[in-house]
Amino acid sequence: MTGIWYAVGVGPGDPELMTLKAVKRLRECDTLAVPHKDRDQCVAYKIAVQAVPELAEKKCICLPMPMTKDRDLLEQSHSEAVRRTEDCLRQGENVAFITLGDTTVYSTCLYIKERLDEKQYHTELINGIPSFCAAAARMGIPLVNGKEELHIIPASYQIEDALEQPGVKVLMKSGKKLSEVKRLLEKQGRDVKMVENCGMESEKIYGSIKEIPDEAGYYSLLIVRDGK
Incomplete structure (x- = not known):
């Protein structure tokens, strides 16, 4: 009998924000899978092990997931991750693949799930608290209120058209484009707040566009709201 593959969202950074279900799946799994070449350098692992210390003693497979738009490199890494995961599942091991934030929002785990589903393995997604919900809470502000719409935008791509949508915009994955994004928002007179490394020890909160630096971490x- 083959094992079950779980994608487990560990939330944005604070281990206390991990769900009871996520903790239970991690405690019960036979094998832990981390999206990194080195378990101890994986941000998701550093979060999860604080809530589930016994993870340090579990069998672990490291599945490097490069941050790139190169389709060939991505295909290669995803195929290798599936191959190594299958080896465990065929032995009847339940595998928990940990990922930051929520498993359904821009998560690498979805590429693995798609391939395992095609091979008819049993897969499940375990939700985690999304970073944008945690960020709004850390700043003590509503994410959306009343009739406001919410738009989640990957800022590493073209965002001009998306910013014209009504309502509140959440810009994720700004990365190296932060200075460019900042200039655009400043020019448009937007009301902008930013959280860097939400829930982590290195967390920083910026209450206005003028406070936001030109360079910041990946997380x-x-x-973004319309200017007032």
């Missing part, structure tokens, strides 16, 4: 999230 930086902007909440």
